[in-house]
Amino acid sequence: MTQRPVIVVGGGMTGLAAAWELQSQGVPYVLLEAGDNLGGKVQTLHTEDGFLVERAADAFILGKPYALELAREVGLEPELIHPRPETKRLYFLKGGRLLDFPRELKMFVPLDDDAFRESGVLSPEGTERFLAEVDVPPKAPTDEDESLASFMSRRFGEEALNFIVPMAAGIYVANPHELSMQAAFPQFLKMEQDHGSLIRGSRATPRAQGPIFGSFRDGMNALPQAVAARLTGDIRLKTRVAQVRPDGVRLEGGTELRGRAVLVTVPAWHAAPMLAAHFPDAAARVGELNANGSVAVTLAYRADQIPFDMNTHGLQVDASEGIAMTAVTVHSSKLAGRAPEGAVLLRVFFKNTDPQEAVRLAPKEVARLFGAQGEPLHHFVADWRGQNPAYRVGHLKRVAGIQAALPEQVRVAGASFTGVGIPDCVNAGRVAARAVVGQLG
Incomplete structure (x- = not known):
């Protein structure tokens, strides 16, 4: 008798990693993707x-090994590249001026x-309060969650948020007063307890050797493409799931597929309605998870249009600057092969901004900050409004409650639940697949 497959709902990085793990363990699977390509946001x-x-994403962090491990397994490691160290310079936009980013930082923590x-990124008073973090006693150990803003202002002072938020909350496109420390930055909570201070802990911890980030010669989409090319199971594109059931799924149009287990790897806003008919409690809990928005505008110029020295990875914007723009990445300097010789490629990031307004503002900001002249050769818009998972304070408890409200053979996984980076998504898919395999015996 043919074994029923495990059904994987969603063909983003989490779903692809789950399918790869199932295949590696010899478990039959069906992967269902509503769109016409695999890879999700990648x-x-x-x-x-x-x-x-x-x-x-233009790169992934190597300190979390999961994406690199997957790249090795699918034969993609020879295509791995790293940000150029010779163009590593960064700027900080404050008061309309481009300041050099502080030297000797570990993320946002000064080593010197x-x-x-x-650097001048904070006022003299704000700087001394920031550095006095070494004298701030750690909070008593507790299971209670805390927001990024609460934690950082408690340890580094109120003004420090203007410097820290662009880097820390920027990863999650998040409101710092809502972002969960337990979900987003548990390493800092641990460092506070272990060392009594983030500055002291960062200076006591040896720096990782070698590059911090990786990408691929032909772009980040090379990873989902390489995984998809090695998958031998049943992959179905343009196949939308209407309901998740205890024994499988029901597709739009009424067709039912039976499976031994179901892994739901789509974002929360898609997962909730799929779960509603058969798992209303879990669906309601999933529906409580929030999302934030962002828009990115990529601009291409001839190098002779920009008089500024563009040998930089980009800039971060002080949180108090009062503009919609949050950061700029200069891809042509950051990574090899992103632009032809004699050209510059930049990506300008905005808060939850209307895409047409972002397209209008992006060249104006590039002209104001870098002196760009004339119209860009190209512009491309990535509209992620309402599509960036928001880990509010108490997020981990919510996620635990969601899984507890589902039977063992139905699992949720992915960026909405346990980490937004590519390594996090890969790990989430593989962990969910292993759990299902273990449960199936």
């Missing part, structure tokens, strides 16, 4: 004149007091 565009445009003082 999308790379190539223009005829030689630009490589990323719509979402004098270098931080010289």
